[in-house]
Amino acid sequence: MVGPEIERLIQLLAKLPGMGPRSARRAALHMLKRRDTVMTPLAAALTETAEKIRPCTTCGNLSTQDPCAICTDPRRDGGLLCVVEEVADLWALERAAAFGGRYHVLGGTLSALDGVGPEDLNIQSLVARVTDGQVREVILATNATVEGQTTAHYITDRLAETGCTVTRLAHGVPVGGELDYLDDGTLSAALKSRRPL
Amino acid sequence: MVGPEIERLIQLLAKLPGMGPRSARRAALHMLKRRDTVMTPLAAALTETAEKIRPCTTCGNLSTQDPCAICTDPRRDGGLLCVVEEVADLWALERAAAFGGRYHVLGGTLSALDGVGPEDLNIQSLVARVTDGQVREVILATNATVEGQTTAHYITDRLAETGCTVTRLAHGVPVGGELDYLDDGTLSAALKSRRPL
Numbered sequence: 443m444v445g446p447e448i449e450r451l452i453q454l455l456a457k458l459p460g461m462g463p464r465s466a467r468r469a470a471l472h473m474l475k476r477r478d479t480v481m482t483p484l485a486a487a488l489t490e491t492a493e494k495i496r497p498c499t500t501c502g503n504l505s506t507q508d509p510c511a512i513c514t515d516p517r518r519d520g521g522l523l524c525v526v527e528e529v530a531d532l533w534a535l536e537r538a539a540a541f542g543g544r545y546h547v548l549g550g551t552l553s554a555l556d557g558v559g560p561e562d563l564n565i566q567s568l569v570a571r572v573t574d575g576q577v578r579e580v581i582l583a584t585n586a587t588v589e590g591q592t593t594a595h596y597i598t599d600r601l602a603e604t605g606c607t608v609t610r611l612a613h614g615v616p617v618g619g620e621l622d623y624l625d626d627g628t629l630s631a632a633l634k635s636r637r638p639l
Numbered sequence: 640m641v642g643p644e645i646e647r648l649i650q651l652l653a654k655l656p657g658m659g660p661r662s663a664r665r666a667a668l669h670m671l672k673r674r675d676t677v678m679t680p681l682a683a684a685l686t687e688t689a690e691k692i693r694p695c696t697t698c699g700n701l702s703t704q705d706p707c708a709i710c711t712d713p714r715r716d717g718g719l720l721c722v723v724e725e726v727a728d729l730w731a732l733e734r735a736a737a738f739g740g741r742y743h744v745l746g747g748t749l750s751a752l753d754g755v756g757p758e759d760l761n762i763q764s765l766v767a768r769v770t771d772g773q774v775r776e777v778i779l780a781t782n783a784t785v786e787g788q789t790t791a792h793y794i795t796d797r798l799a800e801t802g803c804t805v806t807r808l809a810h811g812v813p814v815g816g817e818l819d820y821l822d823d824g825t826l827s828a829a830l831k832s833r834r835p836l
Contacts, residue, residue: 444730445702447691451684457677458666465657471727472656473685474692474701480654481689487648488682491667492674494644504671505642530668533641 502547502564504529512544519543521578525568525597527551527585551589552596565597572604582610699744699761701726709741716740718775722765722794724748724782743768748786749793762794769801779807
């Protein structure tokens with residue numbers, strides 16, 4: 443009795459991460475009650491984004507331009523390349539505003555179980571960018587998971603012959619973290635990488 | 640560096656109930672990666688729903704038709720009127736598929752604190768529907784909250800002169816509920832309304 447249009451909207455909303463059928467229904471009703479302030483603007487934003495946003499052919503970032511704003515920004519250091527798994531990781535690093543170089547988005551990690559090989563990721567284009575010669579240092583910022591570390595090792599091997607410096611993010615105690623709640627692996631890593639005060 | 644289009648999409652998504660800035664970002668990225676299967680269909684569904692769905696002028700239900708499918712369904716008993724606060728409550732009752740009459744959506748509850756008076760709710764139209772004479776029984780299905788019960792009492796008073804039977808949903812132990820976890824009010828209500836086996 444809800445009607446096929448609303449039913450379809452609920453089904454589509456329920457596919458979003460963090461949403462289920464129940465919260466999708468709540469969201470749909472919320473929007474139907476705020477047609478002009480929420481629903482129509484959201485529909486317009488979705489249509490516009492779907493039309494305009496494309497992956498940057500240089501780095502894999504999502505942008506309205508190609509190459510993207512980061513790749514074309516002259517204030518960013520083209521000699522520093524930060525390799526991340528996903529665009530979400532790039533966004534996280536940009537939010538931290540601690541990196542002034544450029545990025546390379548792999549689009550995932552190597553995974554024998556899921557059948558993801560090197561040719562499924564943007565690794566060939568990374569090697570090509572580094573071989574071009576402008577890049578001084580590649581910072582591997584893949585996740586600290588088994589897949590992320592495997593991918594990092596593979597890329598290190600692939601970049602060995604280019605002579606480019608390859609580094610990875612430090613492991614250790616998160617800022618604001620309490621030792622009591624940390625896992626053994628992080629604690630061992632933090633101890634091993636201890637630094638003089 | 641995310642770009643104004645994506646930034647605006649994230650802001651709009653973050654306004655949905657159950658979503659925050661973080662989950663909105665995840666949802667936006669999820670959609671950007673699945674442009675054709677998720678993003679474009681969702682945009683289309685939102686546009687279509689925003690254009691087509693209107694509140695039924697008879698009962699307040701949301702529908703593409705006016706009067707809505709429930710109000711025009713000849714198989715439903717026009718002599719039974721179930722009064723609910725919101726369309727969400729109507730949907731919940733329809734999911735239970737336990738009611739064969741028609742509805743009346745108030746659009747909220749009386750609330751002195753929030754400045755919601757009888758004229759802000761669809762109470763006048765309810766009285767008019769009942770006065771028309773077809774309705775045998777009005778079932779008050781407002782929430783079992785202070786506001787819901789206040790509204791129910793107010794409506795009972797307003798309908799007193801129409802001579803129509805007014806009932807309310809039973810209070811008691813939820814099906815599948817454990818006594819140990821129930822609050823005192825529910826247990827007292829369940830005891831008071833006990834029935835012979």
